[in-house]
Amino acid sequence: MSHYRLLFLAVLALAAIVGAYLFGRKEAASTAAPLMSAAATEQPIGGAPGSNLAMVAQASLNFDRGARLPPLGAPLKSVYAQLQAQANAGDGRAAARLLRDLSRCSRQRAVEWSTMRNTHNLTEQKTENLSAAQLRTYQALLDTAAIRQRGVDEGRALCEGVGDEILDTLNANLAQAARLGDADARACYLSRGPLYDPRGLLKQPGALSAYRREATRLIESGLAAGDWRVVDLLRGAYEPGAQTLLAGLVGTDVNRHYRYLKLYRLGAESFRVAQIDRQLALAEASLSPAQRAEADEWAQSTLRENFSGDSTAGTPQGWDACGPLDG
Incomplete structure (x- = not known):
């Protein structure tokens, strides 16, 4: 060798x-x-x-x-x-x-x-x-x-x-x-x-x-x-085709997927914005203008009332929700 x-x-x-x-x-x-x-x-x-x-x-x-x-x-x-x-x-x-x-x-x-x-x-x-x-x-x-x-x-x-x-x-x-x-x-x-x-x-x-x-x-x-991890879990769970346990509980809902994705986007670090915007564009294509406007307003008000900091800082791509407990 x-x-x-x-x-x-x-x-x-x-x-x-x-x-x-x-x-x-x-x-x-x-x-x-x-x-x-x-x-x-x-x-x-x-x-x-x-x-x-x-x-x-x-x-x-x-x-x-x-x-x-x-x-x-x-x-x-x-x-x-x-x-x-x-x-x-x-x-x-x-x-x-x-x-x-x-x-x-x-x-x-x-x-x-x-x-x-x-x-x-x-x-x-x-x-x-x-x-x-x-x-x-x-x-x-x-x-x-x-x-x-x-x-x-x-x-x-x-x-x-x-x-x-x-x-x-x-x-x-x-x-x-x-x-x-x-x-x-x-x-x-x-x-x-x-x-x-x-x-x-x-x-x-x-x-x-x-x-x-x-x-x-x-x-x-x-x-x-104001836990961004919960937002990230929900935006993934509501996405069509999701196979997680939480997805099985809440069920597919493009409207709610867009809603939580929009909230996540409002708190995202700059290097993640372009990717999230592409996901938003795909989701909003299935919504009516009224649904999109309502979801956008919900995301803005929820951000003001409950959230601070960067949504993506504690939820990097591929993050494990049980990682802090697994050690």
Whole structure:
């Protein structure tokens, strides 16, 4: 194998390891103010915790929304009942923290496997014929692999003993965090709903009915909060031919597609304007002048009342609505 080909493979391995590290590392718990509605104190959507964790429902009575959270990094198994009880009682901070811990633990096995595979591939490389520059690159790869392993070890400590009964509440807690005002959870839930954890959905098929009930309220809260991610999800969902879960819920509607696309266009950065204008021209061809005028006025007034900043800054092409939760 030539030096150039080996260096190329080493760079690829570095990219894979860094990507996997970032994938499993994030554990921030940023949450918006809780929604002030009666729904805030309901059980999480898609099923309450299992019978062996029935104490959670009773424990909910003992927590208020201002109760202190367990220390970050505490083993999830030991703090799950407390976090779940606080989330059930309407504590948005606890819901956001629990969601991110559950999300990380649901991916822990995959992260461990990919790390082991990448490390094995890296250490199997022959180094005796490498140049000085190639050896420096190889050492950087080894250093990154060590950092990645520390992240795996942290995840293992967080997730030790966490079984399916806890992990199966991931979808329900995604919905609860969204309901309590976590903007990241709201965008993810609107985009994927209970498909965020397909294995959990197979065990709790009623979560799809819950998604149908809850999505409209979350759309309204997202628009009221000026969340451009919700606008982008809606303009895509209403577009003819869309195949997303949200599209299946709202149905095709060229008028509404144009309406949300127009709002998105009003907040767009300059380099995205030309492309969006082409999409608008295609959509408006199906509208009457009166429909177009009404939609334009709605977009202008909604922008003034609820939105600020750039619509495209937080929604680059190909963005993943669940990316902030996936890490």
